[in-house]
Amino acid sequence: MLPILFLLFLLISCTHASIPEICVANLKGPQTPAGYTCKDTTKVTVEDYVFAGLAKAGNTTNIIKAAVTPGFVGQFPGLNGLGLSLARLDLAHGGVIPFHTHPGASEVLIVLRGAITAGFVSSANTVYLKRLRKGDAMAFPQGLLHFQLNSGKSHAIAVVSFSSPDPGxxxxxxxxxxxxxxxxxxxxxxxxxxxxxxxxxxxxxxxx
Incomplete structure (x- = not known):
């Protein structure tokens, strides 16, 4: 019995040891379906795990009157392999993020300012629609068509989180x-x- 337990312990230990604790994206290397290759750990700094891009409003002077500021692995290398990312969403009055999909991730939207009407359509063509206000959150399942539009009278801001470092x-x-x-x-x-x-x-x- 003891030899079997010892072998199991070794197997678990070796499996765990094969998974790097830190794998900051080497943005100069290739990107694979599993993510970027790992940056040399001796060159990793705390800045790789910090993203300041959410503080600045995006430019909404465009056809959709909206802007998305991504905090994906390309902008936030510390997310590599962690299965998550985020972004800031700015919607000017009348702004809209048209119907779109994220092939690689599910999404959660949290409204920080204003009012945003959001919705998605299931594969059975069932519509899930809600007018969201400050503090409200809504989930959008991976791969489904969804949209967000400013349904208030002022600039709307939201933060979105994704279940992949590169949601597509x-x-x-x-x-x-x-x-x-x-x-x-x-x-x-x-x-x-x-x-x-x-x-x-x-x-x-x-x-x-």
Whole structure:
């Protein structure tokens, strides 16, 4: 019995020892599906684990009147391998983050200022919609289409957290109308007419 327990102890110890305690992202190295390779631990500093980007408002003078300031592994190397990241969301009056997905992560949004109407659509096409106020939080499951819009009268601010250091992003409107996908194909796939497709391509910079 004792030899078996000893072998189990060795196995657990070796397995645990093979997982590095610190693996700050080496942003100059390759990024793999498992994350970045580890920075030399002798060169790791506390600054690798600190991110000051949430203090500054993003630039909302754009077509969606919104800005996202990411604190992903590329900006916050200490997150490498930890399975989380965050970002600041600024929505000017009338601002919107259009329907989009994060292929690599679920999301939690916490409203810090103003009012934000947010929602997502399940794979069964069930809509989950809520007007959120300061202090409210809402979760968005991984991969599902969701959006946020400013439904108040002033600038809105939120912090979002993700279950991955690199959650990925695809905005549906940009995927359809900000590239060179032929208009005829978009019209067949979306049931929109030619005038609508050409208008949206013109607004978002698409061609074809």
């Amino acid at each position: 992003l695809q905005i549906t409107d940009f995927a359809l109308f900000a590239n060179n996908l032929p208009s005829a194909l978009i019209e067949e796939a979306t049931f929109l007419d030619d005038a609508q497709v050409k208008k949206l391509k013109g607004v978002l910079g698409g061609t074809g």
